[in-house]
Amino acid sequence: xxxxxxxxxxxxxxxxxxxxxxxxxxxxxxxxxxxxxxxxxxxxxxxxxxxxxxxxxxxxxxxxxxxxxxxxxxxxxxxxxxxxxxxxxxxxxxxxxxxxxxxxxxxxxxxxxxxxxxxxxxxxxxxxxxxxxxxxxxxxxxxxxxxxxxxxxxxxxxxxxxxxxxxxxxxxxxxxxxxxxxxxxxxxxxxxxxxxxxxxxxxxxxxxxxxxxxxxxxxxxxxxxxxxxxxxxxxxxxxxxxxxxxxxxxxxxxxxxxxxxxxxxxxxxxxxxxxxxxxxxxxxxxxxxxxxxxxxxxxxxxxxxxxxxxxxxxxxxxxxxxxxxxxxxxxxxxxxxxxxxxxxxxxxxxxxxxxxxxxxxxxxxxxxxxxxxxxxxxxxxxxxxxxxxxxxxxxxxxxxxxxxxxxxxxxxxxxxxxxxxxxxxxxxxxxxxxxxxxx
Amino acid sequence: xxxxxxxxxxxxxxxxxxxxxxxxxxxxxxxxxxxxxxxxxxxxxxxxxxxxxxxxxxxxxxxxxxxxxxxxxxxxxxxxxxxxxxxxxxxxxxxxxxxxxxxxxxxxxxxxxxxxxxxxxxxxxxxxxxxxxxxxxxxxxxxxxxxxxxxxxxxxxxxxxxxxxxxxxxxxxxxxxxxxxxxxxxxxxxxxxxxxxxxxxxxxxxxxxxxxxxxxxxxxxxxxxxxxxxxxxxxxxxxxxxxxxxxxxxxxxxxxxxxxxxxxxxxxxxxxxxxxxxxxxxxxxxxxxxxxxxxxxxxxxxxxxxxxxxxxxxxxxxxxxxxxxxxxxxxxxxxxxxxxx
Numbered sequence: 011x012x013x014x015x016x017x018x019x020x021x022x023x024x025x026x027x028x029x030x031x032x033x034x035x036x037x038x039x040x041x042x043x044x045x046x047x048x049x050x051x052x053x054x055x056x057x058x059x060x061x062x063x064x065x066x067x068x069x070x071x072x073x074x075x076x077x078x079x080x081x082x083x084x085x086x087x088x089x090x091x092x093x094x095x096x097x098x099x100x101x102x103x104x105x106x107x108x109x110x111x112x113x114x115x116x117x118x119x120x121x122x123x124x125x126x127x128x129x130x131x132x133x134x135x136x137x138x139x140x141x142x143x144x145x146x147x148x149x150x151x152x153x154x155x156x157x158x159x160x161x162x163x164x165x166x167x168x169x170x171x172x173x174x175x176x177x178x179x180x181x182x183x184x185x186x187x188x189x190x191x192x193x194x195x196x197x198x199x200x201x202x203x204x205x206x207x208x209x210x211x212x213x214x215x216x217x218x219x220x221x222x223x224x225x226x227x228x229x230x231x232x233x234x235x236x237x238x239x240x241x242x243x244x245x246x247x248x249x250x251x252x253x254x255x256x257x258x259x260x261x262x263x264x265x266x267x268x269x270x271x272x273x274x275x276x277x278x279x280x281x282x283x284x285x286x287x288x289x290x291x292x293x294x295x296x297x298x299x300x301x302x303x304x305x306x307x308x309x310x311x312x313x314x315x316x317x318x319x320x321x322x323x324x325x326x327x328x329x330x331x332x333x334x335x336x337x338x339x340x341x342x343x344x345x346x347x348x349x350x351x352x353x354x355x356x357x358x359x360x361x362x363x364x365x366x367x368x369x370x371x372x373x374x375x376x377x378x379x380x381x382x383x384x385x386x387x388x389x390x391x392x393x394x395x396x397x398x399x400x401x402x403x404x405x406x407x408x409x410x411x412x413x414x415x416x417x418x419x420x421x422x423x424x425x426x427x428x429x430x431x432x433x434x435x436x437x438x439x440x441x442x443x444x445x446x447x448x449x
Numbered sequence: 450x451x452x453x454x455x456x457x458x459x460x461x462x463x464x465x466x467x468x469x470x471x472x473x474x475x476x477x478x479x480x481x482x483x484x485x486x487x488x489x490x491x492x493x494x495x496x497x498x499x500x501x502x503x504x505x506x507x508x509x510x511x512x513x514x515x516x517x518x519x520x521x522x523x524x525x526x527x528x529x530x531x532x533x534x535x536x537x538x539x540x541x542x543x544x545x546x547x548x549x550x551x552x553x554x555x556x557x558x559x560x561x562x563x564x565x566x567x568x569x570x571x572x573x574x575x576x577x578x579x580x581x582x583x584x585x586x587x588x589x590x591x592x593x594x595x596x597x598x599x600x601x602x603x604x605x606x607x608x609x610x611x612x613x614x615x616x617x618x619x620x621x622x623x624x625x626x627x628x629x630x631x632x633x634x635x636x637x638x639x640x641x642x643x644x645x646x647x648x649x650x651x652x653x654x655x656x657x658x659x660x661x662x663x664x665x666x667x668x669x670x671x672x673x674x675x676x677x678x679x680x681x682x683x684x685x686x687x688x689x690x691x692x693x694x695x696x697x698x699x700x701x702x703x704x705x706x707x708x709x710x711x712x713x714x715x716x717x718x719x720x721x722x723x724x725x726x727x728x729x730x731x732x733x734x735x736x737x738x739x740x741x742x743x744x745x746x747x748x749x750x751x752x753x754x755x756x757x758x759x760x761x762x763x764x765x766x767x768x769x770x771x772x773x774x775x776x777x778x779x780x781x782x783x784x785x786x787x788x789x790x
Binding site: 074084 | 499
């Protein structure tokens with residue numbers, strides 16, 4: 011493999027791994043904040059124990075999320091120096107704003123929350139977790155604005171041999187960025203919802219701390235249903251905007267080859283990129299894709315054949331990721347609905363409770379599939395239409411990147427194993443053990 | 450003008466990072482020498498507990514400032530110094546998780562593993578950052594295209610290693626003094642003795658570094674050209690001397706502040722001596738990466754200046770509040786009673 015392939019693989023490893031921890035941070039911080047708010051409002055000690063138990067798991071997850079985020083900031087410079095020099099004027103400033111406006115707040119107040127149970131008043135303490143929750147979500151906003159700019163560059167001029175900022179407001183308020191932000195948050199909140207549902211179910215089936223876990227379950231059931239609904243309704247907009255913003259990505263997601271009007275949507279298909287067609291194509295909804303992408307059955311949808319093969323993303327993985335992600339989204343809605351309807355008598359649903367812990371990985375999978383569509387579907391561009399990934403890589407030696415990639419595999423495998431082992435152990439121990447270990 | 454302002458912000462971000470996380474890195478380095486038993490170890494870890502994470506963000510900010518204000522410098526520095534930066538990254542990753550992980554499983558081997566990560570993850574960043582900055586001071590082998598003609602061994606030259614030793618010693622003294630302000634009794638006394646013993650080595654290496662800087666870099670010449678800037682090396686020397694004076698009297702907080710003055714003075718002296726270079730080239734002065742040839746557009750610099758002026762004072766405010774809120778001594782009893790690592 012050459013430096014480009016190794017750097018891409020390293021970026022994929024670093025990003026996939028980082029995003030195993032980020033969504034739970036975004037969602038669980040909100041849930042813990044809600045629990046502690048209930049405690050402060052009602053004085054109900056159960057809610058304090060809930061905040062502490064779920065907060066403990068939050069902290070174990072948070073630690074790896076933070077340190078693996080360092081890698082991402084480093085990597086743009088180490089492995090993508092030509093990219094950094096070309097677009098740093100815009101992209102770099104968004105990362106810098108993230109650090110000063112959000113990451114400081116998050117990192118400082120997570121410690122205040124962790125160490126401050128006795129030192130602070132109840133109100134000051136609950137404020138700390140709200141600041142963490144808001145700051146981590148704000149942090150996601152700036153990062154996703156930066157990513158959205160790579161997907162759909164706007165508000166810039168090409169000057170002095172690089173992309174320079176021309177309209178800051180356009181960059182941070184463009185529709186693509188807002189959609190990407192709320193879609194990522196929806197996925198993150200679902201991850202936290204299924205995390206709490208699954209662990210609560212594990213304890214409920216064993217009749218541990220029934221009152222405690224029923225309360226947790228009820229909160230998470232409502233939460234999960236809301237965001238499962240939200241994610242499906244809103245997710246459609248993310249696909250629709252691609253018809254104008256990134257037509258090659260949309261075409262790859264749908265394995266759509268020929269530009270046309272009244273384009274059907276094939277529920278069953280299998281793309282064959284070498285021959286520029288689909289080997290299987292059936293269960294078609296007439297004009298379905300035209301309708302979804304343009305809100306008109308006669309709307310034109312660009313096909314992959316309109317673009318030279320060198321400007322198309324790899325079709326099969328993007329296509330499959332999209333199908334799988336949408337399928338999971340539907341499943342989450344059904345599960346969320348069931349959990350919500352049965353939430354008051356959930357102990358009467360033993361089979362459902364037995365299955366739920368095994369479903370915790372599914373939203374993680376959906377999140378990673380989403381990023382696969384976003385990043386792989388943008389190829390061969392690093393900044394869509396503006397800079398090719400192959401022009402962005404640093405002038406490095408293969409041995410340098412090969413060595414660091416091996417080190418990433420090793421260190422990340424260790425971190426992942428330890429962190430999920432700890433999450434698993436502390437989740438099983440339940441609230442009392444968590445309280446003892448917090449000492 | 451904007452470029453110069455950003456050059457100052459760039460330097461100050463690094464200086465504040467070294468002043469704050471410096472004590473974490475130093476205390477982590479001294480961990481095996483200061484902590485005799487598990488209680489000591491936990492006290493050391495919790496003496497950094499509420500602060501290290503917020504401190505580390507200053508590094509992200511320094512990196513972010515480089516990326517936003519001087520993208521070309523960020524690109525050349527991070528790709529040119531690829532291997533040392535990867536080592537720095539892995540060290541910081543392991544240090545970060547060590548805090549959270551070490552107390553989670555009740556096993557001596559488990560704790561010993563993460564303690565080793567904490568020590569290596571503190572010592573290595575101190576050393577690497579020292580080596581990197583000394584090399585930047587004396588110039589990197591950069592050509593006109595910004596290509597780095599060297600490798601990790603190029604950086605391990607005598608002046609670079611002297612810089613590495615200096616950073617390790619400064620942070621070690623800074624960390625030992627931090628522990629004196631956060632503890633009581635025997636551990637505090639041991640930390641104080643450690644600080645005064647190491648201070649002697651720190652002073653010797655600091656003098657050697659300052660003298661060698663005259664021969665290996667242009668820092669002194671640049672600063673002498675604007676004599677008001679001599680205040681910076683003077684601040685560093687005064688900080689160094691006062692550290693010893695206050696430590697001798699057992700005035701630990703004052704000694705720590707003096708050590709902070711040393712760090713601020715020394716880093717800002719280096720930065721002022723570099724101006725306008727961010728990455729001077731040792732091959733050809735015309736190939737140097739400067740605040741002017743690496744800067745972002747005026748619009749970006751203006752917007753980012755607004756962002757920094759709005760947020761950094763607030764950040765400093767709440768971080769100060771955190772330091773005050775958690776100012777009580779960490780003792781064997783306090784870590785049993787309250788939340789801790």
